[in-house]
Amino acid sequence: MDSNLKFPAEPLPIAPETRVFSISELTKNIREVLEGEFGEVWVEGEISDPKTYPSGHTYFTLKDAESQLSAVLFKGSAPGMKFELAHGLLVLARGRVSMYSKRGQVQMVVSALQPKARGALQLAFEQLKAKLEKEGLFDPARKKPIPAFPRIIGIVTSAQGAAIRDMLSILRRRFDGLHIRIYPVAVQGDSAAPQIAQAVRDLNQYFPDTDVLLVGRGGGSLEDLWAFNEETVARAIASSKIPVISCVGHETDFTIADFVADLRAPTPSAAAELVVQHKDAVVEHLRRLTQRLPTGLVNLLRRYEESLRHLSHSPTLKNPRRIYEEPMRRVDEITGRLGQALKQKVLHAEKDLLLQAHKLEALSPLNVLARGYAIAFKLPEETAIRSSGEVKPKRRVKIRVHQGEFITEVLESHEPKK
């Protein structure tokens, strides 16, 4: 035991009338003071680290350069709030400052919030646009072609008002003979967006033979048109298998529905003009095409006729004998010349022959005989005798003369003279 420590012999004196609070009592008092003093205040600050819990409540911090304050936005407190609490967003917030006893924390319970720099709707628009664009919902490749000759047209809009009447009158004027299905919806207010989205889905599911959908409304303020900037409407249009033409407000109004649709028309009336061709134009086009049918065929036949005529003018066809006359003449000519040449040759040959024949005749031994010569033949061999030595006296010899022959006997032979 340390005897240097000195404990007070007596507890600290507290005046009997001093109020001693419990923590709960004190924090409750603090809360009452805070709420009494401030009530509802407007603050300006930067949102930091927003966290939304499964309960739907969002806890965040509001801060400026030197200080910070815890804040909470309970689910359902600001039902009309369209934008998301983003870290770093500068806002104006309205709420009650209070003390949360359980945690001993001063906290602002926020009942309204708006972005300081832009309008709340404007911010919500930009946030959703960025989000959906990132998902690729605005991609031009996703856009379906609008049928050129739709027969059944679905219209999602208010059943009252000028928009629907204008659309119907234009549609009838341009193309009598359409089947138009109107799906009436609220086009402003909180119930509008869910109704519009459901209409698009229902038409896809229960009326898939619809050729095209017109979704829109007449002109109004940003708040009036707001339903067409809601995510549920955008997603319903993006998922539609039926092509969608959006037609919201005036020429200068661009809504998320316009970015997501397969085609944007600046106004409902413009959509009606766009969606059908003028029937007269179609009838006229068809008429002209039909007219060109016989023309086309007649042209073809005329061309054949022309070819035929051209061919028939050709000299050959006019006088078909020409085809063979000319060649024949040439043949004749050639054979003619050939014949001449041949004849000449033959004549020459004949003459030649005659000459040779005469020559031959002159040389013929028979001719020699005619001149008085005789041929002596040895007997019995009957060979011609050339030398006297070939026969001895008393031999028989045949002598042939020009006319006839006779047999002689050799009397004597003489040696040939040298």
Place this chain on the structure above:
Amino acid sequence: MNQKNKKQEDQEPFEESLERLEGIVRKLESGEEGLERSIKLFEDGSTLSKQLSERLESVKQKVEVLIKEGKDRFSAKPFEGDED
């Protein structure tokens, strides 16, 4: 009208029929086909033209308002105030 409306017209869409007719006219005018084929094309074209004409005239204008009566049930009534 509480059932899914299936596509009633199973015929070729108007646009495609029209394109076919345009194709036939082009072929005839170019004269690229022979005589017999051209005559056949001409006949086909005439028939097609007549069909398209009829389709343009056949349907009467019909404007109806859909009324949702339950989850899957719809009825239709003619649109009132549909005067010009």
